[in-house]
Amino acid sequence: MxxxxxxxxxxxxxxxxxxxxxxxxxxxxASGWLLLPALASLTLFVWLLTLHPAASGRVYAAYGGVYVVTALIWLRLVDGVKLSHWDWLGGMVALGGMLIVVAGWGSK
Incomplete structure (x- = not known):
């Protein structure tokens, strides 16, 4: 897990x-040259999604919860926005949902 x-x-x-x-x-x-590392980063993103052992729909569903938390951390660290208690609560609920989906990957 x-x-x-x-x-x-x-x-x-x-x-x-x-x-x-x-x-x-x-x-x-900013410089248009940023599109090159952006392309590399999005290519890496797609490749990383293929490394998961579950069906694509389950991977996307579980990934969504982690994406929410990562975006909130980005908001704080990169954009410098102070997170509210609601942000943290929503992130934890989303992460909990991801854990539930992943826990069921082995069941039929």
Whole structure:
């Protein structure tokens, strides 16, 4: 479970980075050269999703919970926005949902 969760966090970081870099280019006037590492990051994101042992729909469902938490951490660390108690509660609920989905991967 820990290995899968860490893989999901790495996957989410690759996705957020791959989307953030073009945002910098489009919204903040950063260099268009940022599109190259963005492409690499999104390619890594797609590849990382293929490393999970479950059916794609289950992987996407579980990944969603980790993505929520990763996006909140990004919001705090990169965007500098202080998280509210509601942010933390929502993130923990989403992460709990991911753990429930992953726990059922072995059942039929």
């Amino acid at each position: 820990v290995k899968i969760t860490l893989l999901f966090f790495l996957t989410a970081l690759a996705e957020i980075t791959g989307c953030f870099l073009p945002w910098l280019w489009l919204k903040k006037g």
